[in-house]
Amino acid sequence: MYLEILLATALTVAGVVLAPIYDSLERKIKARLHSRVGPPILQTWYDVLKLLAKELVIPEGGYFTAAVVLTELFLSIALLVSVSFLLFFQSLTMYVLVAVFISALSAATLVKSVTQNNLFSIIGGFREYSVVLSAEPFLILLVLLIGARGVTDLKSLIGLAPVVLTTYVMTARIPFDIAEAEPEIASGIMIELSGPLLAANELSLLTRRYVMAALPAYLFLPWLIANPLLRVGLGLALTLLTWVIFAVVAVLLGRTRAAVMLKGTTVAALTLTLLFIIVESVPYG
Amino acid sequence: MGEQGRYLPECPEMSEVVRKLTEEYGGHVIFSRESEVYIEVPRHELKDVAKYLYSSGAFLKTCAAVDERPLNRSFALYHIFGMDSKGYDVIVKVSAPEDDAWVPSTVDVVPAADWCELEARDMVGIELKGRRLVRRLVLPEDWPEDIHPLRKEVPHDFRPPSVKAESEFRPPERGIPIGPYHPVLHEPEYFELLVEGETVVDVYYRGFHVHRGIEKLGESPRFTYQKIPFLAERICGICGFVHSTCAIMAMEKAAGIRPPERAEFIRTIVLELERIHSHLLWVGVAAHVLGYDAGFMHTWRVREPVMILSELITGSRKTYGLNLVGGVRRDIDKDKMEKIMKTLDRVEKEFKELANLLVSVPQIRRRAQGTGVLTRSEARALSVVGPVARASGLYRDVRKDYPYLAYKEASFKVPLYTEGDNLARVLVRVEEVFESISIIKQLLDKLPGGPIMHEKCSAIIPVDELIPPGKYAVAAIEAPRGEDVHFLMTGEGRPYRWRVRAPTYQNIPALRPMLRGDPLADAPLTIASIDPCFSCTDRALVIDVRTGRARTIKLWDGGVGTCRL
Numbered sequence: 001m002y003l004e005i006l007l008a009t010a011l012t013v014a015g016v017v018l019a020p021i022y023d024s025l026e027r028k029i030k031a032r033l034h035s036r037v038g039p040p041i042l043q044t045w046y047d048v049l050k051l052l053a054k055e056l057v058i059p060e061g062g063y064f065t066a067a068v069v070l071t072e073l074f075l076s077i078a079l080l081v082s083v084s085f086l087l088f089f090q091s092l093t094m095y096v097l098v099a100v101f102i103s104a105l106s107a108a109t110l111v112k113s114v115t116q117n118n119l120f121s122i123i124g125g126f127r128e129y130s131v132v133l134s135a136e137p138f139l140i141l142l143v144l145l146i147g148a149r150g151v152t153d154l155k156s157l158i159g160l161a162p163v164v165l166t167t168y169v170m171t172a173r174i175p176f177d178i179a180e181a182e183p184e185i186a187s188g189i190m191i192e193l194s195g196p197l198l199a200a201n202e203l204s205l206l207t208r209r210y211v212m213a214a215l216p217a218y219l220f221l222p223w224l225i226a227n228p229l230l231r232v233g234l235g236l237a238l239t240l241l242t243w244v245i246f247a248v249v250a251v252l253l254g255r256t257r258a259a260v261m262l263k264g265t266t267v268a269a270l271t272l273t274l275l276f277i278i279v280e281s282v283p284y285g
Numbered sequence: 286m287g288e289q290g291r292y293l294p295e296c297p298e299m300s301e302v303v304r305k306l307t308e309e310y311g312g313h314v315i316f317s318r319e320s321e322v323y324i325e326v327p328r329h330e331l332k333d334v335a336k337y338l339y340s341s342g343a344f345l346k347t348c349a350a351v352d353e354r355p356l357n358r359s360f361a362l363y364h365i366f367g368m369d370s371k372g373y374d375v376i377v378k379v380s381a382p383e384d385d386a387w388v389p390s391t392v393d394v395v396p397a398a399d400w401c402e403l404e405a406r407d408m409v410g411i412e413l414k415g416r417r418l419v420r421r422l423v424l425p426e427d428w429p430e431d432i433h434p435l436r437k438e439v440p441h442d443f444r445p446p447s448v449k450a451e452s453e454f455r456p457p458e459r460g461i462p463i464g465p466y467h468p469v470l471h472e473p474e475y476f477e478l479l480v481e482g483e484t485v486v487d488v489y490y491r492g493f494h495v496h497r498g499i500e501k502l503g504e505s506p507r508f509t510y511q512k513i514p515f516l517a518e519r520i521c522g523i524c525g526f527v528h529s530t531c532a533i534m535a536m537e538k539a540a541g542i543r544p545p546e547r548a549e550f551i552r553t554i555v556l557e558l559e560r561i562h563s564h565l566l567w568v569g570v571a572a573h574v575l576g577y578d579a580g581f582m583h584t585w586r587v588r589e590p591v592m593i594l595s596e597l598i599t600g601s602r603k604t605y606g607l608n609l610v611g612g613v614r615r616d617i618d619k620d621k622m623e624k625i626m627k628t629l630d631r632v633e634k635e636f637k638e639l640a641n642l643l644v645s646v647p648q649i650r651r652r653a654q655g656t657g658v659l660t661r662s663e664a665r666a667l668s669v670v671g672p673v674a675r676a677s678g679l680y681r682d683v684r685k686d687y688p689y690l691a692y693k694e695a696s697f698k699v700p701l702y703t704e705g706d707n708l709a710r711v712l713v714r715v716e717e718v719f720e721s722i723s724i725i726k727q728l729l730d731k732l733p734g735g736p737i738m739h740e741k742c743s744a745i746i747p748v749d750e751l752i753p754p755g756k757y758a759v760a761a762i763e764a765p766r767g768e769d770v771h772f773l774m775t776g777e778g779r780p781y782r783w784r785v786r787a788p789t790y791q792n793i794p795a796l797r798p799m800l801r802g803d804p805l806a807d808a809p810l811t812i813a814s815i816d817p818c819f820s821c822t823d824r825a826l827v828i829d830v831r832t833g834r835a836r837t838i839k840l841w842d843g844g845v846g847t848c849r850l
Binding site: 036174 | 461467483579583648
């Protein structure tokens with residue numbers, strides 16, 4: 001019991017530290033695929049620290065925005081904590097907690113975008129809304145389903161497909177970065193943020209990305225591997241692997257239009273989730 | 286002004302146009318050259334003349350206002366009509382006495398005249414009669430009412446006091462601003478998109494933020510004919526060689542000299558090299574706008590050898606300084622030829638693979654297809670140029686319509702698409718890259734021997750003495766973005782009037798029909814799809830940065846260059 005709590009706490013801390021490092025790694029991978037050299041492995045940490053050292057500028061009428069940005073950071077870390085504990089404690093309550101934090105985090109992002117007194121941010125907010133709508137309900141459903149039924153045999157692994165799809169969407173990588181879409185709406189939901197606020201925003205986005213990269217492994221591993229240390233090792237390795245795969249996929253794609261994306265993703269996620277439910281409900285043997 | 290050129294008809298169509306203009310509209314020929322005829326018509330006939338010419342297949346290249354008071358106590362407006370299919374220009378001049386300075390507007394019959402008329406009003410102070418919307422296009426809002434920079438009494442370094450002006454023009458509602466600083470606009474221009482949901486319903490444009498007064502400078506004592514190519518080259522950072530070559534072609538026409546064949550070949554080769562790197566740059570930027578940064582980076586990787594090649598041939602990656610009146614400054618030797626061939630083979634191979642990949646990325650295809658549509662009739666009405674025209678089914682290419690330099694020596698095809706959407710504009714440019722590579726290879730094969738400088742120009746006689754005053758010349762070049770036009774009226778040792786019309790100037794008004802009804806997400810792509818070059822477009826005026834700094838200028842604070850597209 002103590003070992004598990006200790007391991008879960010360590011995993012949480014590792015997540016916070018590793019997320020910006022993995023982001024640098026992603027930038028490195030992207031650069032290599034672009035035939036560039038790319039930044040050093042600690043670059044994102046340097047960026048965050050530099051932003052934190054800048055003066056705090058609160059955008060016009062944006063005290064509420066600042067509060068929401070910090071709330072978002074806390075929520076993303078809370079989500080990381082709950083997901084880390086998921087690797088060792090499989091009560092339904094844990095799964096519900098994860099689902100609630102995922103949902104609360106999205107809500108905070110939406111609130112953040114509409115509280116900013118900026119047209120681009122509001123457009124970004126609407127786009128964020130469509131991205132979230134197309135993936136989040138399915139992800140939450142999948143988390144709760146796995147929590148309620150457990151993973152009983154290998155055919156349940158078919159659930160990985162919708163989980164990976166929806167987690168990818170939730171990482172706001174290309175083509176699902178339309179809420180930010182720098183060339184179109186000049187960073188949309190982030191346009192008014194700078195300095196420490198931007199650093200907080202960056203950290204919460206990266207933590208969220210870490211959680212989403214970890215989630216496919218963390219949802220299925222506890223049911224398949226008994227040794228807690230092995231679980232941790234595999235969990236860390238698979239998180240890194242998922243992150244790398246997501247990074248490569250993002251390089252290969254272009255940005256899409258809000259309307260097109262909403263439809264395509266929703267249909268795909270719905271189909272895969274239904275397939276999982278059907279497979280799961282077929283009696284064993 | 287100037288000599289009464291004797292008109293010698295070169296082709297029957299040209300003589301028919303001249304007959305019509307002289308007999309039916311009371312015009313008279315004031316000057317002519319093999320592919321240009323200058324006809325002065327009474328100003329009350331201008332609209333009918335414009336209507337006749339526009340309906341008989343002419344495109345409006347631009348119009349140029351000239352302060353001719355020192356010569357004949359009147360202002361003049363020259364409309365340059367290009368008979369693309371026949372390969373000659375008809376320049377229609379109307380005069381307005383200095384105490385009654387107005388000309389009739391032709392916008393109703395020639396929509397393409399919209400901007401150049403407003404510019405004539407701003408810069409020379411010619412009033413426009415019969416125009417619904419008259420407002421400032423180029424001058425800033427704090428510029429005094431009665432000072433027109435291109436009038437001869439205004440010195441080139443004149444800085445007027447700032448005047449507080451009433452706001453002339455405001456759009457009725459606020460839209461989504463794109464610019465003056467925006468990640469996809471690499472130069473300051475302002476678009477305001479009025480949207481419903483994610484659909485663009487209308488567009489406002491405000492340009493001319495960056496003015497360097499290049500036309501005025503060219504007339505100033507600081508510049509002579511031999512220096513102007515270097516000034517012209519600095520109009521644009523991407524297609525500077527186009528401007529310097531075009532200015533030189535106009536000057537050589539006026540001087541009546543033709544550079545040696547070898548020099549013409551070298552100019553053509555460098556022009557095509559410039560097209561290749563400009564198009565590759567654009568393809569990369571388009572991929573970036575669509576969020577496909579891998580395409581962006583790789584296109585620029587493929588482009589890099591072309592830049593190195595430019596340095597090999599001219600000594601610089603950009604702003605080559607290669608052109609002189611009468612020839613070029615550097616030759617291409619055997620060693621360079623081999624390197625050029627080798628590099629082009631590599632670029633061709635790599636870009637072929639990359640282009641195939643790019644147009645097969647589903648997001649790119651889906652977003653470029655059917656968006657930013659410009660129909661053929663809209664393109665025709667606005668006389669759009671270059672890849673924008675060719676993607677909308679208009680067969681316009683100066684290289685074919687008015688063959689210049691060594692283009693007659695190369696066989697190439699002009700890519701033509703009828704869809705008029707963003708994808709068509711991508712494909713036109715992609716194909717043009719391969720055509721340009723082929724043109725350079727053909728020309729290198731045929732590169733004639735001989736000198737690279739005209740004998741008259743290499744002697745001690747200054748070029749400025751070769752170009753007599755009182756001559757006219759119009760030169761046009763197919764720049765990467767479309768037709769670039771330089772109009773020249775020679776003076777004593779320097780131009781009396783030098784008018785530059787860059788391709789983007791002609792294409793920006795087409796953005797309004799392109800953007801309307803499209804999703805907001807595609808607006809940056811559509812704006813980028815005309816490959817806008819604002820440094821070319823905004824080059825026309827002396828702006829006072831010191832007074833501008835004294836107060837904050839709000840975006841819609843006045844009618845500076847504001848224009849309902």
